[in-house]
Structure formats: structure tokens, C-alpha cells
Amino acid sequence: xxxxxxxxSSWQQVVSLxxxxxxxxxxxxxxRCSSSSTALGxxxxxxxxxxxEIVLPRRKxxxxxxxxxxxxxxxxxxxxxxxxxxxxDPFLMPRNxxxxxxxxxxxxxxxxxxxxxxxxxPQYFDKTFAEPNIPCLMxxxxxxxxxxxxxxxxxxxxxxxxxxxxxxxFDQLVQAGTTVSLETTNSLLDLLCFYGDGESTPEKEKEExxxxxxxxxxSEQKAPKRQFQRGSQSSxxxxxxxxxxxxxxxxxxxxxxxxxxxxxxxxxKHGASAKAYDMYIDLLNERHKADVHTFNALITAVPxxxxxxxxxxxxxKVFLNxxxxxxxxxxxxxxxxxxxxxxxxxxxxxxxxxLAIKEMEALDIEPSLATYDHLLFIFYRxxxxxxxxxxxxxxxxxEKRSFTPQDPDDANFFxxxxxxxxxxxxxxxxxxxxxxxxxxxxxxFLDMDRLNAYWSKFFSLLCMxxxxxxxxxxxxxxxxSHFYPTPKNILDLLQALDAANHLxxxxxxWEDMKQLGFNRRQDLLQELLSLMSREQHPEEIQLAFxxxxxxxxxxxxxxxxxxxLLEWTGSALGHVALLFSRAGRTQDAWNxxxxxQQINRIPTDQVMEEFLNCAKQxxxxxxxxxxxxxxxxLGLPSSQRLKxxxxxxxxxxxxQKKTLESIKSDxxxxxxxxxxxxxxx
Amino acid sequence: MGDIGDSGRGAHGWRRPRxxxxxxxxxxxxxxxxxxxxxxxxxxxxxxxxxGRCPRGxxxxxxxxxxxxxxxxxxxxxxxxxxxxxxxxRHLHTxxxxxxxxxGGAPPPPPPPPxxxxxxxxxxxxxxxxARVRVGKGDKPVTYExxxxxxxxxxxxxxxxxxxxxxxxxxxxxERAVEDAFLRRFLYGTFPGxxxxxxxxxRRANLLVVCAVLARGLAPAKLYFxxxxxxxxxxxxxxxxxxxxxxxxxxxxxYKYL
Numbered sequence: 001x002x003x004x005x006x007x008x009s010s011w012q013q014v015v016s017l018x019x020x021x022x023x024x025x026x027x028x029x030x031x032r033c034s035s036s037s038t039a040l041g042x043x044x045x046x047x048x049x050x051x052x053e054i055v056l057p058r059r060k061x062x063x064x065x066x067x068x069x070x071x072x073x074x075x076x077x078x079x080x081x082x083x084x085x086x087x088x089d090p091f092l093m094p095r096n097x098x099x100x101x102x103x104x105x106x107x108x109x110x111x112x113x114x115x116x117x118x119x120x121x122p123q124y125f126d127k128t129f130a131e132p133n134i135p136c137l138m139x140x141x142x143x144x145x146x147x148x149x150x151x152x153x154x155x156x157x158x159x160x161x162x163x164x165x166x167x168x169x170f171d172q173l174v175q176a177g178t179t180v181s182l183e184t185t186n187s188l189l190d191l192l193c194f195y196g197d198g199e200s201t202p203e204k205e206k207e208e209x210x211x212x213x214x215x216x217x218x219s220e221q222k223a224p225k226r227q228f229q230r231g232s233q234s235s236x237x238x239x240x241x242x243x244x245x246x247x248x249x250x251x252x253x254x255x256x257x258x259x260x261x262x263x264x265x266x267x268x269k270h271g272a273s274a275k276a277y278d279m280y281i282d283l284l285n286e287r288h289k290a291d292v293h294t295f296n297a298l299i300t301a302v303p304x305x306x307x308x309x310x311x312x313x314x315x316x317k318v319f320l321n322x323x324x325x326x327x328x329x330x331x332x333x334x335x336x337x338x339x340x341x342x343x344x345x346x347x348x349x350x351x352x353x354x355l356a357i358k359e360m361e362a363l364d365i366e367p368s369l370a371t372y373d374h375l376l377f378i379f380y381r382x383x384x385x386x387x388x389x390x391x392x393x394x395x396x397x398x399e400k401r402s403f404t405p406q407d408p409d410d411a412n413f414f415x416x417x418x419x420x421x422x423x424x425x426x427x428x429x430x431x432x433x434x435x436x437x438x439x440x441x442x443x444x445f446l447d448m449d450r451l452n453a454y455w456s457k458f459f460s461l462l463c464m465x466x467x468x469x470x471x472x473x474x475x476x477x478x479x480x481s482h483f484y485p486t487p488k489n490i491l492d493l494l495q496a497l498d499a500a501n502h503l504x505x506x507x508x509x510w511e512d513m514k515q516l517g518f519n520r521r522q523d524l525l526q527e528l529l530s531l532m533s534r535e536q537h538p539e540e541i542q543l544a545f546x547x548x549x550x551x552x553x554x555x556x557x558x559x560x561x562x563x564x565l566l567e568w569t570g571s572a573l574g575h576v577a578l579l580f581s582r583a584g585r586t587q588d589a590w591n592x593x594x595x596x597q598q599i600n601r602i603p604t605d606q607v608m609e610e611f612l613n614c615a616k617q618x619x620x621x622x623x624x625x626x627x628x629x630x631x632x633x634l635g636l637p638s639s640q641r642l643k644x645x646x647x648x649x650x651x652x653x654x655x656q657k658k659t660l661e662s663i664k665s666d667x668x669x670x671x672x673x674x675x676x677x678x679x680x681x
Numbered sequence: 682m683g684d685i686g687d688s689g690r691g692a693h694g695w696r697r698p699r700x701x702x703x704x705x706x707x708x709x710x711x712x713x714x715x716x717x718x719x720x721x722x723x724x725x726x727x728x729x730x731x732x733g734r735c736p737r738g739x740x741x742x743x744x745x746x747x748x749x750x751x752x753x754x755x756x757x758x759x760x761x762x763x764x765x766x767x768x769x770x771r772h773l774h775t776x777x778x779x780x781x782x783x784x785g786g787a788p789p790p791p792p793p794p795p796x797x798x799x800x801x802x803x804x805x806x807x808x809x810x811x812a813r814v815r816v817g818k819g820d821k822p823v824t825y826e827x828x829x830x831x832x833x834x835x836x837x838x839x840x841x842x843x844x845x846x847x848x849x850x851x852x853x854x855x856e857r858a859v860e861d862a863f864l865r866r867f868l869y870g871t872f873p874g875x876x877x878x879x880x881x882x883x884r885r886a887n888l889l890v891v892c893a894v895l896a897r898g899l900a901p902a903k904l905y906f907x908x909x910x911x912x913x914x915x916x917x918x919x920x921x922x923x924x925x926x927x928x929x930x931x932x933x934x935x936y937k938y939l
Contacts, residue, residue: 023921085909092901099901106902111907118917129921490774 017665060561079477095483095518097452104448150171151184158187163195167244174251185219185248186258190500192245192264196238239272257288268297273304287469289326292334297318309345313352316341323422332368336359336407339374349378369445370407372398373416389422395432398452402440411445418457430458455483463492487518494527506532507544510551519555520566528552529575536582546583547605549576552591566574577607583612586623589614592631605638612645619651625659632663701838805832814939824878845882854894857884860919868893875899877933887922889915897929904929 032050056102082093085104094100118125130137143162146153149172166188173180177225248257249263259284261610267276280298290298298319306312318337323330338356342349353375360367379390392411395417403410414437437443446454455478462471473491479485485493490513497505510528513519527554532545553576556566576590588609596603608627613625624646631639646660648653704874813830814823829832829838861882868880872895880893892909895904908925915923 052771067831087905088928089927089929091897092904092927094901103905107905107909110906110911111913113906113911114913116919117914129919134920137917139917 006524015241045315077481079481081481083481093457095480095484096518097486098517100452100484101448131402148164151174151178151180155184155186158184160189161191163191163197165277166191169249170248171204177649179253182254182256186256186262189245189259189262190264190559191249192243192248192263193269196266196270197240197243197245203340206302218546228451239267239270239275255286255414258284260286260288261294264294265297268301271304273301276301277305282464284322288320289480290328292323292328295323295328295330296333296337299334301340302341310339312345313348317447318340330363330365332360332365332371332406332489335365335368336368336374336409339371339378340409343374343377353378367397368406368410369398369403370409373413376416377411380423381416391417391424391429391651393428398442399432399436399439403442403445405445410449411450414442414446415450415457418454418461422457422461425461425465427461431462434458447508452483452486456489457487459483459485459489460492463489463496468496468502474503474570485512487521487524490516490518490524491527492525495529498531503531503537504541504544510548514551519551520649522566522569525552525555526569526572529572533575533578533582539669542579542583546579546585549579550588552576567597568601570603573599573601574607577603581607581610583617584614586611586614586618586620590623590626593627597630602634602636608636608638610644612642612649616649621646621656624650625652625656625663628660629663683850708878791815819938821935821939822933823939825936826879828936828939841879842882844882862892864915865868868911871907875904887921889919889921890926891915891923892926892928894928896932897905 012324083100083104085107086093086100092103094103119142119665120141122141125139142160144156144162144165146155146156149169151173154169154173157169170180170185170188245263245266251261252259260279264276264279264283267273267279276298280290280294293533299316302312302316302319306315320330320338323334335356339353342353342356345352357367357371357375360371375390375394398413398417405411414433417433418430421427437446450526457476459478462474471493475485490509493509494506497503499507506528510519513524513528518524529549532548536542552572552657556568556572573592573595577589579591580586582594593603593607593611608631611627612624615621615627626640626678628643628646631642643660643663647657702704811831814821816825826838828842834840842857844857845851846857864882865880868891869876870895875895875898877894877896881892883890883892899907904927908927912923912925
């Protein structure tokens with residue numbers, strides 16, 4: 001009885017263990033009869049009928065909390081898993097940032113393809129058999145129901161956001177002579193100004209942005225700067241002269257404040273800032289009052305209206321005074337727009353931004369992340385940096401709250417903040433920022449690209465500032481679940497390993513590099529090779545390095561179809577030869593030496609000395625002689641020295657001695673300065 | 682349970698035994714003293730053969746007065762490999778195909794069940810062709826799923842579609858079957874040539890989980906495209922959340938070659 005009980009309990013443990021870790025056969029589950037549990041218990045019985053000695057394991061006692069602790073260990077983030085949106089399969093898991101972006105975008109484009117199909121054939125998807133009905137899974141009706149030329153039809157088309165159809169219908173109505181009511185005209189103007197006279201479905205892509213390669217070297221600051229220099233706004237279509245909105249505005253029999261405001265906002269959104277200002281003057285002349293959104297738009301447009309910093313600030317102040325006169329209450333977006341303008345006001349901005357923050361506090365408006373983002377930019381990313389303690393105050397504020405998105409610029413905060421921490425080289429601030437990010441909902445502000453950039457910068461900072469064991473711990477935890485290391489991260493990691501004298505981790509870094517797809521980058525390969533070959537290391541490390549060198553050699557030599565063949569450089573070749581020599585692989589080292597002539601480079605003295613040492617250790621005098629021949633052929637000044645060394649250190653047969661004698665060194669006769677450009681990189 | 686002894690009189694007066702179906706049958710078997718035929722005995726025969734007499738003969742009834750019932754539980758008897766669970770009716774795979782008769786002449790005697798397989802409750806006719814891959818020259822690779830005939834379900838195979846529609850009192854079994862048929866065709870067409878095995882469909886409350894095993898014939902980006910497409914389209918079609926869980930293999934895994 002006791003034996004059976006033990007057998008039963010140990011089987012239970014086996015089952016629970018195998019359920020916790022992945023079964024090697026994959027995760028596809030098949031249905032199992034529930035009665036099989038009892039049946040297996042019985043087969044355990046049957047197996048114990050055998051005659052041999054049964055060793056009973058000691059009964060395991062589990063603490064009271066063991067189950068809870070086990071369960072708790074499963075809910076932490078799995079550091080080896082990719083993001084939740086990817087399938088948990090080695091073929092389908094992305095290995096680097098480019099792949100993760102590609103896979104997530106292809107999944108999204110698959111969804112868009114499905115939505116297109118549903119839009120084309122709504123009749124197959126509109127049966128309502130779900131109880132209760134789920135409206136988001138039903139096809140949306142995009143075709144207007146009301147036909148004919150009437151105001152109702154116009155209202156419906158406006159509601160469905162069919163820009164061209166509404167404009168045509170409006171024109172038909174006007175030609176037919178029917179008066180269209182003010183509200184309908186205003187809503188038509190709203191539609192036109194929102195879409196800037198383009199269609200609601202974006203057919204053409206935005207050409208001016210997204211110019212960087214995805215993921216790897218992204219920096220959010222570059223894109224807006226480039227656009228500002230071109231003096232154009234970034235939201236898609238441009239405001240054309242005398243487009244539909246303006247035309248309709250002109251032929252309107254009566255206009256109210258809403259019409260003017262809509263036009264101003266549309267013009268600012270699509271880049272016609274001067275026109276927006278003129279429209280605002282018209283509005284004032286008509287003695288209308290603008291609303292808060294219009295003022296926000298006008299403040300945003302200030303940098304395009306004036307050039308000099310002080311003028312910009314003065315114009316912004318004018319708008320704010322008008323707001324006060326017209327008794328329009330400012331909101332969060334007003335102040336954010338103001339700070340955004342002050343970003344481009346240089347030194348004036350620095351002094352005035354603090355006043356703006358004080359106003360916000362006086363009006364009891366909670367700052368959002370965009371506010372802090374603008375502040376950090378003003379104080380830390382301008383041209384001339386003067387030290388200030390703003391960042392710690394900002395971080396103290398951000399740490400306490402969990403933010404909700406209120407401004408489109410909120411998403412930039414964490415990236416800017418981390419950049420500032422890196423510039424200030426302050427790791428404690430970075431840890432504080434991490435804590436702020438993990439509080440409440442704040443992590444939601446980072447999408448995939450921004451997340452990658454954020455962690456990438458954090459890792460660079462870590463490599464600079466922290467001890468190597470902390471760095472390695474973070475590295476293991478963070479990749480590939482949090483971020484994919486960029487080439488710069490790998491370089492930083494190598495430098496950190498170098499600084500900490502921890503070079504034996506280099507082969508594992510090489511494995512990661514291969515997985516990330518960086519194994520064809522010249523700069524990384526050079527760095528790797530030079531670090532490996534700089535000093536002599538103990539035996540097994542040297543062997544590991546030689547294996548790495550062999551991999552790298554394969555990389556150089558294999559020609560992948562899409563990519564060009566990597567060219568050997570003199571230093572790379574020298575390093576590889578050195579590593580082979582140190583590991584005692586004479587034949588491989590000699591293959592390397594032969595390539596020097598092919599690429600028209602000359603091996604350094606160190607390489608040749610090491611090769612000779614290797615040949616001596618492995619007792620290959622032939623190789624030594626070949627080396628001397630090579631040196632003589634290349635006309636190196638050291639060939640004489642090599643020759644004498646070979647004669648002294650090797651046991652040469654008669655034939656070999658004669659061959660050695662016959663090698664005439666050319667450098668005695670010819671000039672050596674033109675030949676000796678050994679590539680020391 | 683005493684009434685069970687009243688075994689079928691008349692032409693084919695088989696009466697469903699009262700009490701627990703399995704127990705009832707077992708009792709009958711026990712009482713008839715038959716030992717080599719499995720649980721079926723005569724009791725499992727549910728369908729009458731036109732012509733009056735069951736070709737196999739009513740062995741049990743020919744004997745004399747039935748011995749007294751022994752109320753020992755079934756497990757302690759020398760019982761075949763059927764395991765009576767709490768509700769073991771799902772283990773009874775009574776295949777009506779047992780009595781397939783070719784138009785001319787008497788049917789051949791049933792072949793002995795293969796070794797290792799629980800003896801079918803109804804012996805299988807050799808004319809059954811359902812879901813069986815016929816033996817060929819030996820060059821046709823066949824997956825585990827296809828290599829096993831349907832009577833191995835719940836013995837060596839699992840189910841490919843899991844839902845509660847077939848439980849007692851639950852509605853919607855037919856609708857699930859139709860949905861399954863559509864889903865399998867849809868997946869076969871959406872993942873052209875890369876489906877390595879039949880997809881498994883699992884329904885948990887409202888959620889439909891499709892577990893598919895794919896070969897690595899397409900680039901991962903393309904597989905993700907098809908994944909997003911299939912999930913969205915099926916969710917909108919069936920008005921329920923649909924999740925696709927994919928697993929890739931280097932190639933289709935053959936179990937044997939037929």
C-alpha cells in the first residue's frame with residue numbers, strides 16, 4: 001500500500017513538472033480521456049509486479065506555500081519570450097528589431113486585407129446570430145442609404161466621411177437653388193478642413209516622413225527637425241490655393257464664428273499658416289469670438305509666422321491676451337502648444353517656459369507627459385546646454401502619477417527623458433525613469449519602435465556606467481523580450497567586457513550577433529577580431545576564440561545571394577591568422593597567410609612572429625619555410641630576421657636547409673619604403 | 682437488476698437492459714458465462730438483421746437456467762480492456778458498419794481484432810472504408826492521424842474538434858459540425874500547401890481556438906499575414922473571438938508508409 005501510494009504521488013509530481021515546462025514534442029495538445037489518470041495509476045501498479053529490487057524514494061514534503069510559490073513564479077515576465085503578439089515558435093519568433101517590426105506589420109496588413117474583403121462583400125458577414133449582437137464584428141455600412149439631392153443626403157454623406165461625394169452634392173444643391181442650412185455647411189467645412197481636401201482613406205503615403213531605416217537607428221528627434229527645416233507641416237496633404245473649403249467658405253451667404261474657426265484650424269493643420277492668420281484677423285473684424293481649439297491652433301502656427309525668437313514670443317503673448325479678452329478658458333492643450341512653440345524660441349523659451357508652468361499650476365491644470373517632454377527638450381536638448389535640475393523635479397512628478405494620454409506628443413516623453421539621462425550620464429536618473437515607466441499605465445505610452453529605442457539607450461548607458469555583472473544580468477533579462485540590441489549596443493557591450501577584462505564572454509556575444517543578423521557588419525567584426533587577438537589568453541579561451549575566428553572567416557568567404565561579398569581587410573586577415581596561430585591550427589593559419597597576396601596587403605610583424613611560434617610548437621618546419629618564402633616574395637624587411645629565426649629554432653633536414661638558403665630576400669636590394677605599407681588599422 | 686435475465690425472446694427481442702448500460706451488459710455477459718467475446722456478448726447487438734436470426738447465434742440464451750448473479754464489481758473479473766469510467770458510454774463505439782453485408786451470399790466471418798487494440802464492441806466488417814488509408818506499395822507517407830482508423834478514436838487518437846455540443850442536453854452539435862467543416866476548408870485554402878496535419882479546433886465558452894501545425898514552406902512574415910487575415914475574417918464571420926495558434930515543423934511527419 002505504501003509503495004503504491006508513493007508511486008502514485010511521484011507520478012503526480014512528474015505530471016506537474018512536465019506540464020510546467022514545455023514538452024519537447026511541441027505544444028499541440030490532444031484530448032486525453034480523463035479516465036486515463038486512474039488507468040495510469042493502475043499501470044504503475046502493474047509495473048511493480050516485477051521481481052527486481054525496488055528502491056523507494058524518500059517521500060518529499062512540500063511546504064505549505066510551495067504550490068503558491070510555483071504558481072507565482074510563472075506569472076513573471078518570461079525573459080526568453082518575444083512579445084505576446086508573436087507566436088511562440090522558434091521559426092515564427094522574431095530575432096531582431098527589423099524582424100519584429102516586419103512581423104507585426106505583416107500581421108496588421110493581414111488584418112487590413114481581411115477588413116477589405118469584408119468591406120467588399122458585406123453581404124456574407126451581416127447575419128446577426130450572436131446574442132447579444134456584437135456591433136464591432138458586423139460589417140460597417142459605408143454606402144449611403146439616402147439617394148437624391150437633398151440636405152438629408154448631404155448630411156449622411158458627411159457623416160460617412162465621403163469628402164468628394166459631399167462636395168458634389170453640395171454643389172448640386174446650390175445650383176438647384178436650395179439653401180443649405182448653416183449647421184450643415186459648417187459640418188461640411190469641418191469635414192473638408194479635417195481632411196484638407198484629400199479623401200478620408202489615405203491612398204498616398206506620407207513621403208516626407210519615415211525616412212530612416214526601421215527600428216535600428218531610429219531617433220525620434222530627427223524626423224521633426226528635418227520637417228521644420230523644410231518649413232512644412234507633417235500631417236499629410238497640403239492646403240491648396242482656392243480649394244473646395246475656401247470656395248465654399250466664400251460662397252456661404254452667412255458665416256458664423258464656427259465657420260471661421262474651422263477654417264483657421266484646417267489651414268493651420270495643413271500648413272497654410274499665413275492664411276490662417278489672415279482668417280483670424282477677419283474673424284476679429286467680424287467681431288466674432290474664437291474658441292479654445294482655434295487659439296491652440298494659432299499658437300501652434302506661431303513658429304511659421306515669425307522668424308526671430310522674441311517676435312515669436314510676442315505673437316504668442318498677443319494670442320494669449322486675446323484669449324483673456326474674449327474670456328476663453330485655456331486648457332491643457334493650450335499650454336502644451338505654447339511650450340511647443342517655446343521649444344523653437346531658444347533662450348527666450350527657457351525663461352518663459354517656467355512662467356508658463358506656473359500659469360498652469362495657477363489655473364489648476366494638471367500637466368501631461370507632453371508638457372514634461374517639451375520642458376525637457378527646452379532645457380536639455382537645445383544648442384547651448386546650461387546645467388539645471390529640471391530633470392529630477394520632472395521625474396519626481398512623473399513617478400507619482402499614472403498618466404492617461406491627453407496629447408499626441410505624450411508618447412515622446414520617455415524617449416526624450418532617456419536621451420537626457422544618457423547625455424547627462426546619470427544612471428540613477430535612468431533607474432528612476434524606469435520605475436516611473438512601470439507605474440500604473442505609463443508603460444502604454446511606448447509602442448514597439450519607441451520601446452526598442454528606449455531600452456537600447458538605457459542599455460548603452462548601463463554599459464558605460466555600471467559594473468559588468470550588472471550589465472550582463474540586464475542583458476540576459478532584457479533581450480530578446482524587452483528589446484533587440486542594436487549594433488551600437490553590441491559595440492558598447494564589447495567595450496564594457498573589455499573594460500572589465502571579461503573577454504571570455506566574447507564567443508557568446510558572437511552567437512547573439514549571429515542570431516540578431518549582425519554577422520555581416522564590418523565594424524562589429526573588426527571590433528570583435530581586434531579584441532580577441534589583442535592578448536594571449538589561457539588555452540580553452542584561445543580555442544573558443546579560434547572557433548569564432550573560423551565562423552567569421554566563413555562569413556567573409558560565403559557569398560550570400562542578396563548581399564555582396566564581404567571584403568577582407570588586412571587587419572581582419574591578420575587577426576584571424578593570429579587567432580589560428582595561437583590556437584595551434586597551423587594549416588588554417590597558413591591558408592590565411594596565403595590570402596594576403598590576394599588582397600594586396602602585407603601581414604604585420606606580430607602576425608608573422610605568432611605564425612612562426614605556432615609552427616614551432618606544432619613542429620612544422622615546412623610551414624616556417626613557406627612563411628619565409630612568402631615574406632621574401634612580399635619584400636618585407638623582416639624576412640631576414642624570420643629566416644635567421646627559422647634556421648635557429650627549427651630542426652631542418654638537409655633539403656629544407658638548402659631551400660632556406662636559396663630564398664633570396666629582395667629587400668636587401670630594393671627600396672623598402674614603397675613596399676612596407678602594412679595595414680595597421 | 683433481476684429483470685435483466687429476461688433476455689430477448691422472440692425473433693429478435695433484444696431489450697435494452699435496465700440500469701447502467703455497461704453494468705447491464707456486463708451482467709448479462711457474466712451470467713451467460715461467455716468469456717472470450719468481450720463485453721458485447723449478445724447484448725450489444727442493437728440492430729436486427731432482416732431475416733430473423735442473428736447470424737452469430739444467440740449463445741447466451743441457449744444455455745439453461747442462468748447462474749445466480751454475482752454482484753462483484755466488474756473490475757475484479759477477468760474483463761477485457763474496456764475501462765468503465767464514471768460515464769463510460771463514450772467508450773462504446775458501436776459501429777453499425779459491422780453488419781455490412783455484400784449483396785450476394787453470407788458475410789465472411791469477422792476478422793480477429795488486431796493485437797493491442799481493444800476488441801471492438803461491434804466487430805468491423807472488412808467493407809468499411811471510412812477514414813482509412815488503404816495499404817499501397819509502401820511509398821505513401823501517412824501521418825499518425827491518417828494512419829489510424831476511426832475506431833481508434835479515444836484509444837490511440839484524440840478528437841480533432843472539441844466542444845460541448847455532444848453532451849447530454851447541450852444544443853448546437855450540428856451547427857458546430859457545419860462550422861468545423863467550413864473552418865477546415867477555409868484553413869486548407871488559406872494556408873496552401875503548408876498545413877502539415879489536420880487542424881484541431883477547440884471551443885472554450887465563446888472563444889474558438891484553432892491549433893494548426895504548419896510546415897516551414899512560407900516566410901514567417903507571410904505566415905503572420907495569413908494569420909492576421911484568418912483571425913480577423915473568421916471572427917467577423919462567426920461573431921466570436923477567434924485565435925489561431927500555429928506551430929511549425931520542418932516537414933510533415935510521417936508515421937508510417939503505406
